[in-house]
Amino acid sequence: MADYDYIVVGSGIAGLYASLLAREKGQVLILTKGSIDECNTRFAQGGIAAPIGPGDSPELHFRDTMAAGAGLSDPQAVRVLVEEASERIRDLIRFGVTFDTQEGEVALTREAAHSLPRILHAGGDATGEHIELTLSRLARSSGVDIREHFLATGILLAQGTAWGVRAVELASGREEDFQGRFTILATGGAGQLFRYTTNTDVATGDGIALAYEAGAEVMDMEFFQFHPTALRLPKAPPFLISEALRGEGGVLRNRRGEAFMKRYAPEGDLAPRDVVARAILAEMMATPSDHVLLDVTHLSPGKIIARFPRIYRFCLDHGLDITRSPIPVAPAAHYTMGGVRTDTWGQTSIPGLFAAGECACTGIHGANRLASNSLLETVVFAQRVIERTVDPGPNPHAPFLSQETHSLPDRAVHPQALEEVSTLQGLLWEKAGIIRTGKGLEEAAITLAAWQKALVPGKTRPSREKWNLVLVGRLLVEAALLREESRGAHYRSDFPQPSSAWQRHVVFRKE
Numbered sequence: 001m002a003d004y005d006y007i008v009v010g011s012g013i014a015g016l017y018a019s020l021l022a023r024e025k026g027q028v029l030i031l032t033k034g035s036i037d038e039c040n041t042r043f044a045q046g047g048i049a050a051p052i053g054p055g056d057s058p059e060l061h062f063r064d065t066m067a068a069g070a071g072l073s074d075p076q077a078v079r080v081l082v083e084e085a086s087e088r089i090r091d092l093i094r095f096g097v098t099f100d101t102q103e104g105e106v107a108l109t110r111e112a113a114h115s116l117p118r119i120l121h122a123g124g125d126a127t128g129e130h131i132e133l134t135l136s137r138l139a140r141s142s143g144v145d146i147r148e149h150f151l152a153t154g155i156l157l158a159q160g161t162a163w164g165v166r167a168v169e170l171a172s173g174r175e176e177d178f179q180g181r182f183t184i185l186a187t188g189g190a191g192q193l194f195r196y197t198t199n200t201d202v203a204t205g206d207g208i209a210l211a212y213e214a215g216a217e218v219m220d221m222e223f224f225q226f227h228p229t230a231l232r233l234p235k236a237p238p239f240l241i242s243e244a245l246r247g248e249g250g251v252l253r254n255r256r257g258e259a260f261m262k263r264y265a266p267e268g269d270l271a272p273r274d275v276v277a278r279a280i281l282a283e284m285m286a287t288p289s290d291h292v293l294l295d296v297t298h299l300s301p302g303k304i305i306a307r308f309p310r311i312y313r314f315c316l317d318h319g320l321d322i323t324r325s326p327i328p329v330a331p332a333a334h335y336t337m338g339g340v341r342t343d344t345w346g347q348t349s350i351p352g353l354f355a356a357g358e359c360a361c362t363g364i365h366g367a368n369r370l371a372s373n374s375l376l377e378t379v380v381f382a383q384r385v386i387e388r389t390v391d392p393g394p395n396p397h398a399p400f401l402s403q404e405t406h407s408l409p410d411r412a413v414h415p416q417a418l419e420e421v422s423t424l425q426g427l428l429w430e431k432a433g434i435i436r437t438g439k440g441l442e443e444a445a446i447t448l449a450a451w452q453k454a455l456v457p458g459k460t461r462p463s464r465e466k467w468n469l470v471l472v473g474r475l476l477v478e479a480a481l482l483r484e485e486s487r488g489a490h491y492r493s494d495f496p497q498p499s500s501a502w503q504r505h506v507v508f509r510k511e
């Protein structure tokens with residue numbers, strides 16, 4: 001059995017960044033189920049938030065993040081995020097990431113619900129690609145043991161402590177156990193739960209499922225962010241149209257050409273994502289249409305092409321010149337706010353098991369993520385994970401445990417086969433998407449439970465991912481059913497207001 005100090009599952013920004021810091025402390029293994037650069041990180045466009053601009057401060061960034069979180073962001077975790085942001089940006093620069101500059105200074109743009117320009121970007125709208133390729137190149141040349149096409153299928157436990165990972169080498173189907181002093185889940189989100197998504201196909205919630213199965217706490221699963229503006233062109237694959245276009249002056253119009261956002265929110269086109277997503281849905285129903293239009297034709301074509309080269313090129317390749325014609329857009333699933341519950345050191349409720357990046361729930365995002373805080377969260381908390389493994393603090397073997405947890409209910413249903421993952425994605429889009437009802441969630445909960453009863457976790461990637469999606473879908477739907485209120489990204493038309501009784505988290509743990 002192979003033996004390491006650190007086993008990192010996943011090779012997006014969280015996994016790579018943690019590995020690069022960890023290799024200075026011991027032997028590191030990265031397990032990743034695709035090739036190294038297959039991840040969501042690579043597609044991040046807008047950039048990474050940090051309070052470094054003129055007039056900005058950690059305090060202002062703190063306030064914006066807390067406001068977006070709609071009463072559920074953890075102030076202690078948000079403090080850590082904003083205060084350690086600039087140091088982590090310096091690390092990324094040290095690792096070779098070159099952020100865009102303007103007149104010799106780092107260029108900053110503004111995105112929804114940030115009170116001023118705060119978003120660093122690289123290669124215009126190719127921030128994620130720059131970060132991913134820079135870090136993966138460095139990891140390859142730095143002595144990290146990287147196993148591509150290895151699918152993690154279990155956390156190895158002894159007396160309640162994690163001691164490694166079980167994984168399947170996908171080429172041979174051979175199962176192997178890897179022993180590590182510290183196991184770090186960096187498996188990303190679960191956007192593949194939904195029919196319309198901006199996420200790549202690796203985003204099947206694997207780390208959340210692995211952690212839940214191992215007995216770790218999983219929190220805030222009902223909060224899933226829907227991005228208001230994904231491209232909706234016939235035959236075009238899923239593609240995000242960054243909020244930064246609205247930050248630079250882009251205007252949302254309905255099919256009749258009317259700018260509508262001021263009717264829904266005083267901030268207009270830069271209102272929080274959940275507000276914009278619901279407004280777009282309402283306009284789509286009223287006009288009626290399967291999309292609205294994002295208009296940037298009044299902006300300078302030169303500026304659009306320079307600032308958004310990737311979006312410009314992608315749309316042009318699909319027959320649309322965005323400098324001349326408005327862009328058809330509609331909401332799509334985008335970001336998993338909930339996940340494996342951690343403290344501010346990335347420690348899960350299982351000793352030896354850490355989580356970082358989108359699979360973790362550090363408490364930063366609460367009910368709604370502030371744009372571009374996720375890349376920042378990955379680096380801030382991945383660094384703290386490594387710091388904690390070197391200096392375990394006063395009581396290393398006593399991670400938090402919640403007072404009140406739920407386990408998935410054993411619903412009395414007959415097993416039912418789930419043939420295609422697309423059926424699950426359709427169900428969650430319809431019943432647990434942007435607008436939810438108790439009735440729809442109940443129906444989804446019953447169907448998911450019936451699917452789960454008929455499934456066994458297989459050893460191929462598709463069968464394992466299907467199992468994970470059903471389990472994580474159940475966590476999402478059961479949490480959404482419990483939360484009888486609307487808050488942030490969780491909107492229930494049968495409980496359209498926030499309720500002070502619900503200013504608390506829903507935490508699941510397997511019994």
Ligand SMILES: Cc1cc2nc3c(=O)[nH]c(=O)nc-3n(C[C@H](O)[C@H](O)[C@H](O)COP(=O)(O)OP(=O)(O)OC[C@H]3O[C@@H](n4cnc5c(N)ncnc54)[C@H](O)[C@@H]3O)c2cc1C
Nearest residue numbers: 010011012013014033040041046047152188357358372375
């Ligand atoms: C289109 C798009 C645009 C975005 N734009 C921005 C932005 O501008 N700013 C911002 O802050 N955020 C943005 N986000 C969100 C941000 O990109 C992600 O939250 C972040 O990149 C997640 O990084 P990660 O390392 O946690 O996960 P990922 O980058 O998704 O990496 C997950 C890794 O885990 C591996 N993995 C998963 N399961 C297993 C398993 N069972 N075994 C082995 N390996 C496994 C995957 O193969 C992958 O390598 C965007 C997201 C998308 C989809």
